[in-house]
Amino acid sequence: AEPLCPILQIQEEGTLSGEYEEYRATVQKESDGSGYTMRVEADLDYSTTYTYKALDRYALTSTETMELQTRDTTSMALFYLMGTASNSQMLGCVVQTKNNTLVIDGGTSGDGLQLVDLLKEKADSKVDAWFFTHPHQDHIGAFYYASQFADIDVRKIYYNFPSVEEVVKNQRSPDEPDMWKNVSPLFEDKYKAQTQVIEKNEIFTFDDVKVKVLRVYNPQLVNNNFLNESSAVYRIYNDKSSFLILGDLGTDGGAEVMKNCA
Numbered sequence: 001a002e003p004l005c006p007i008l009q010i011q012e013e014g015t016l017s018g019e020y021e022e023y024r025a026t027v028q029k030e031s032d033g034s035g036y037t038m039r040v041e042a043d044l045d046y047s048t049t050y051t052y053k054a055l056d057r058y059a060l061t062s063t064e065t066m067e068l069q070t071r072d073t074t075s076m077a078l079f080y081l082m083g084t085a086s087n088s089q090m091l092g093c094v095v096q097t098k099n100n101t102l103v104i105d106g107g108t109s110g111d112g113l114q115l116v117d118l119l120k121e122k123a124d125s126k127v128d129a130w131f132f133t134h135p136h137q138d139h140i141g142a143f144y145y146a147s148q149f150a151d152i153d154v155r156k157i158y159y160n161f162p163s164v165e166e167v168v169k170n171q172r173s174p175d176e177p178d179m180w181k182n183v184s185p186l187f188e189d190k191y192k193a194q195t196q197v198i199e200k201n202e203i204f205t206f207d208d209v210k211v212k213v214l215r216v217y218n219p220q221l222v223n224n225n226f227l228n229e230s231s232a233v234y235r236i237y238n239d240k241s242s243f244l245i246l247g248d249l250g251t252d253g254g255a256e257v258m259k260n261c262a
Contacts, residue, residue: 077095077096077097077098077207077208077209077238077241078095078096079093079094079095079243080093080094080095080096080118080122081093082094082106082107082111082114082115082118082142083111083114084107084108084111085107085108085110085111086108086110086138090105090107090108090111090138090139091104091105091106091107091133091138091139091245091247091248092104092105092106092107092111092115092142093105093245094115094118094119094122094123095209095236096122096123097206097207097208097209098207098208099206099207100128100129100206100207100209101119101122101123101126101127101128101129102127102128102129102130102131102206102209102211102236103115103119103127103129103130103131103143104130104131104132104133104234104236104245105131105132105133105139105140105142105143105245105247106130106139106140106141106142106143106146107138107139107141107142108137108138108141108142109137109141109142109144109145109179110141111141111142111145112141112142112143112144112145112146112149112150113145115142115145115146116145116146116149116150116152119146119152125150125151125152125153126152126153126155127152127153127154127155128155128156128206129155129156129157129158129204129206129211130143130154130156130157130158131158131159131211131232131234131245132157132158132159132161132232133231133232133233133234133245133246133247133248133249134161134217134227134228134230134231134232134247134248135161135162135167135179135180135183135184135227135230136176136179136180136227136228136248137178137179139247139248140179140180140183141179143183144179144182144183144186147183147186147190147191154191154194155194156194156196157187157191157194157195157196158196158198158204159187159195159196159197159198159232160197160198160199160216160217160232161180161217161230162217162219162226162227162230164177164180164181164184166219166226167180167226167227170222170226170227171226171227172224172225172226172227176227198213198216198232199213199216200213200214200215200216200260201213201214201260208238208239209236209237209238210236210237210238211234211235211236212234212235212236212237213232213233213234214233214234214235214244214257214260214261215231215232215233215249215253215256215257215260216232217230217231217232218230218253218256221252221253221256223250223252225250225252227248228247228248228249228250228253229249229250229252229253230253231246231247231248231249231253232247233245233246233247233249233253233257
C-alpha cells in the first residue's frame, strides 16, 4: 500500500508535531529496550478511524526514522481459530472479510460461550454465513449452544448432511447421532429460511473472499467411519491466501477430493 504520510521523525515519549499532527501519532519507547512503538489514528475514508501499531526494533535513538504504511483495508480478511474445551483441537473458526462474518463449524457445545463472546465483540452478534462440514457434536455443538442461549443473528446456513436416520443406521456408538437429533429440527423449523444444501463446485463470494465447495456428503460411501466420511470440504481463499477445511474426512473421502480436484 502507499505510505499514509512521509517518513515520520520519532520523538521519544512524545507526540509527533508539525505537519503530522493530523495523524494523531504517538511514540513510546518499549520498556524492554526492543525499540519504539508508534500508534497512529487516521480517518482514511472520512467515516472510519483506523488505528495502526508498528514496532521498529531498530530505532535505538530518537533521531532514527520510521515509515508508516497503511494496511490494505479493501482486501483485508481476518481468521480466528477458536480454542477448545476438550483435550483435542475440535474445528471452530471465524473468518471476517471487510463486510461479512463467516463461521465454519464452531466446536462442541462447551466451546459455544467463547464463540458467542467473539461474535459479540467482533461482529455485533451477526453471522452472514455459517458453513458446516458434518454433524458430529464437536462440530455442530457450538451452533446448538448459540441457538439456545444467545441472540445471534444467523443469516445463512450452508450444509450437506446425511439424515438422522442414516446416521442412526450407520452409527459407531449409540450417542453419535444425539447432537444432530437436536440440531436437525432447528434447520427444519427455526432456521428453515436460512438453510441451503450445498453442492460440489459451488462458489460463494464475500467481498474478496471466496468459499468453494470441493466435496459434499456421498451417500454411497458407507464404512465404519461413516459420519466423518460425510464431511464437506471447503477451499477458502482470496488473491493472497487460501486454506482447506476438511472436517474429519477419512481416506476414502480424501480420495474423492483428489479425484474431483485433479
